[in-house]
Amino acid sequence: MTGRRGGRAWTRTALVATPLILFAVVGVLAPVIAPADPTVGDLTAGLLPPSPEHPLGTDQLGRDQLSRMLYGARISLTVTAAVLAIALTAGTAIGALAGYLGGWVDRFVSRVIDVVVSLPGMLVALAVIGVRGPGVENLVLALSLWSWAPYARIARARVAGMRSSPHLDALRLLGAGHGRIIGRHLLPPALAPCLVYASTDVGMIVLSVATLSFLGLGVAPPHAEWGQMLIEGRPFLDSAWWLAYPPGIAITAVVFAANLLGERLAAGEERPSILRLVRPRWSRPARAPRPAHAAATTKEPVASTPPEAARDSSEHDAVLRVRDLSVSYPDGGGRRRVVAGMSYEVRRGRILALVGESGSGKTTAALAPFGLLDPNAVVTGSAVLGTGAGARQLVDLSPGERRRINGHRVGVVFQDSASVLNPLRTIGAHVDEAVRNTGRGGRRAVTRRVTEELLRLAGLPDPAKVAREFPHQLSGGMRQRAQIAIALAGEPELLVADEPTSALDVTVQAQLLALLARLRDELGMAMVVVSHDLAVVSRLADSVAVVYGGRIVESGPLATVITDPDHPYTRGLLDAVPRPGAAPGTRFRTMPGRAGAGPDETEGCGFASRCPLVAAACVSEPPALEAPVLDAPPRVDAHRSACLRHPSRPAEAGERSTGPC
Missing domain, CATH: 1.10.3720.10 (MetI-like)
Incomplete structure (x- = not known):
């Protein structure tokens, strides 16, 4: 017809x-x-x-x-x-x-x-x-x-x-x-x-x-x-x-x-x-042929669950170290910050989750070190990729230097695969270009073999058939897997996934989360996963940084943050997660008010207007990210919270409130 x-x-x-x-x-x-x-x-x-x-x-x-x-x-x-x-x-x-x-x-x-x-x-x-x-x-x-x-x-x-x-x-x-x-x-x-x-x-x-x-x-x-x-x-x-x-x-x-x-x-x-x-045709090979080999063989496999010794290692194992990261945009005659003083790090073979509501600044904080923001954005602070002789400062890199890092040492999986993939080109053409840009391609047949290996590694069935199809012919989950294959072309040290499962049904979400975990284990990559859903990251991440109003309000090992949250905002996010055992008709618990303003629009805690534990000091004093237990060892991955109402801190009479958030 x-x-x-x-x-x-x-x-x-x-x-x-x-x-x-x-x-x-x-x-x-x-x-x-x-x-x-x-x-x-x-x-x-x-x-x-x-x-x-x-x-x-x-x-x-x-x-x-x-x-x-x-x-x-x-x-x-x-x-x-x-x-x-x-x-x-x-x-x-x-x-x-x-x-x-x-x-x-x-x-x-x-x-x-x-x-x-x-x-x-x-x-x-x-x-x-x-x-x-x-x-x-x-x-x-x-x-x-x-x-x-x-x-x-x-x-x-x-x-x-x-x-x-x-x-x-x-x-x-x-x-x-x-x-x-x-x-x-x-x-x-x-x-x-x-x-x-x-x-x-x-x-x-x-x-x-x-x-x-x-x-x-x-x-x-x-x-x-x-x-x-x-x-x-x-x-x-x-x-x-x-x-x-x-x-x-x-x-x-x-x-x-x-x-x-x-x-x-x-x-x-x-x-x-x-x-x-006017559809683009295949271009000539950009580089001399190199032997094709599977991406899975390029790095030493690591154990499925990293040992505790690796979890407590020093900074020499950190793939990405971000310190005092701030991002601002023009606003009238001045500039307005959307991210202020964020610090985080992710180690080899580990997954860090940045979690928060829409507009909290989590995606900006994840993409800013790699120059993937609007040209009007001004990024300050420090972001170091790698260690030793291979360490590179990412902030203020020239475009040429950034091209030698992005797509090679760093891969990114974006949220909207339909916008990322060019509708005029096949999936194979996308991955082929990534392979050629990273120097692993050669003649068209050699490049296509590497492409099919990457598609197979990303969990796509029949890679040869998928490579001939256009983005609109694939489901959302298959497009995300194609994005992962593109990101893996350069054998990256770090993979950044921005809301990789937000537009997918729960079955496909589970499959993609399992794929990311398997890639972490097999390739030993570090990952930064951006999400608004604590239930999603609880199945994947090793550590969590909760973001609100352009600042990190709580961070630490996943198990600690999930089972013993200190910040009221983290408790609110956990309360909003549906519980399988809840009785039919049970209403979701929600936080009052709307998402907070930027870090420059409040003098104190950005969450104060929505917090049931708010005190007078909360609206005038910006809280620092500190360990809830003051005598805890000063480890980088220690549990920290930016709340003035720590149990270990003295509270004025009548100010302390107990009970759920």
């Missing part, structure tokens, strides 16, 4: 475009099928009416009108194609570059586009030709100077809408440069609507060429051109109708066909076909 509908749609489109296609074909074949030379005349045979010898008659100089019509199609459509090629190429490239770079470049290009679009195109063409004189080259230049702007506007709008998409974050994480991102991933989707607009622009350019030739400013005699034929046939409208009517009908047919074709494509009926035309 779908195939028949697609076939009928193609048939209707072909019928609409028939005049355009017909004249393009006869123009190409004009030297072969034309019965005579269009520039050679015979004064004794001038103004002959249509006859078997001259199907469209002859002009006043005795030249065959059919031959001139065929060569006129050749010249008119060649000039149109040249103008379209220049305008489409220049406009799309300029618009895509401006939309991608943003800032002052985007503003400057936008103003130039506005100026060019506001100018009457024909007046611009007349001014250029008036200065440079008539001729084919000057005609193409004149029409191109005002035809590029609409394409630039369309491409800029399309690319600007994708500039902050997770898809581009994933590409930057893989180490892709600006040229590759623009050329391979932004130009193709920007080119699709430009091609639709070009189909409508064909008629306008043909009409402009004919108009300028009619005014004597286009193609100069004796070359045949439809507009030139109109001006030559105008004095003979009454006596020799065959001079003006055929070129006029040809111009009208091409213009109408182009406009109707553009309307059909703009309506979206044939847009998938256009997208297929």
Whole structure:
């Protein structure tokens, strides 16, 4: 059924475009099928009416009108194609570059586009030709100077809408440069609507060429051109109708066909076909071949449950150490912090969970060290990846240095796989590119073998079949597994998973959590998992950092935080988790109020307005992250809480409140 509908749609489109296609074909074949030379005349045979010898008659100089019509199609459509090629190429490239770079470049290009679009195109063409004189080259230049702007506007709008998409974050994480991102991933989707607009622009350019030739400013005699034929046939409208009517009908047919074709494509009926035309093709191998091998064999396996000695090791085993991390964004005349003074670390073979409500700052804190935030974000503090000679400070890295780390030593799995994966490329193309960027690829067959190994490692059945499918053909869980395969391509030391299971049903959630745990055990990777669900992280994490209002309010080993929470916010999150043994009809316990403001919008504890244990000191004194038991050993992974109401701290009379949060 779908195939028949697609076939009928193609048939209707072909019928609409028939005049355009017909004249393009006869123009190409004009030297072969034309019965005579269009520039050679015979004064004794001038103004002959249509006859078997001259199907469209002859002009006043005795030249065959059919031959001139065929060569006129050749010249008119060649000039149109040249103008379209220049305008489409220049406009799309300029618009895509401006939309991608943003800032002052985007503003400057936008103003130039506005100026060019506001100018009457024909007046611009007349001014250029008036200065440079008539001729084919000057005609193409004149029409191109005002035809590029609409394409630039369309491409800029399309690319600007994708500039902050997770898809581009994933590409930057893989180490892709600006040229590759623009050329391979932004130009193709920007080119699709430009091609639709070009189909409508064909008629306008043909009409402009004919108009300028009619005014004597286009193609100069004796070359045949439809507009030139109109001006030559105008004095003979009454006596020799065959001079003006055929070129006029040809111009009208091409213009109408182009406009109707553009309307059909703009309506979206044939847009998938256009997208297929501009879909990126396989590129040449970026690096010399290397032997393919499974990612699972590249690191020493670790025990499923790390021994206590490893849990209490010193900082030399820490894969990522973040200290005093702060992130701010422009706000009016100043800046507003969304993350303030966060410190955390994750060790090899361990999983750290950052937990909190939406807007708490957990995702910002996880992605900030790797430069995956908005360009307007200012990140301060320290974030060190690795130890010893391989340790690198991640904050304030140059783009080139960051590309050597992101996608290689660090992998990221984003929340929305449908936005991260390019809908125009197959799953195999995504993983292939990651493999090539990390230097493990070679010839296409070698790269594809590594890709299939990664897909198999990520738990996808029949990797060869999955590699040929597009993102929309996979379920949400399979897309997340494909993201994991991409992240594993560089054999990373650290994997950051941002809400990896939030959009999945509970069965698929369990499978993905089991997969992450298995990868941690088999590959010895460190992981940072961002989640709002304590029930999810309780099945996966080794340690937990609870985030509220841009600050960590409680952290420590998972078992301690879950079984003996100290901060009222942590207790509230635990109370909100459904309990399997609860009686039917039991209402969920919720925290009063709304999510807290940013760290700069409150003087004291950000949770004070919602806390049932609030005291006077809570609203004026920002709490420090300290051990609830003051005589606890000062270990990095010790249980800590940012609450002024620790049991070990003295409380004013009447201020201490007991009972559940």
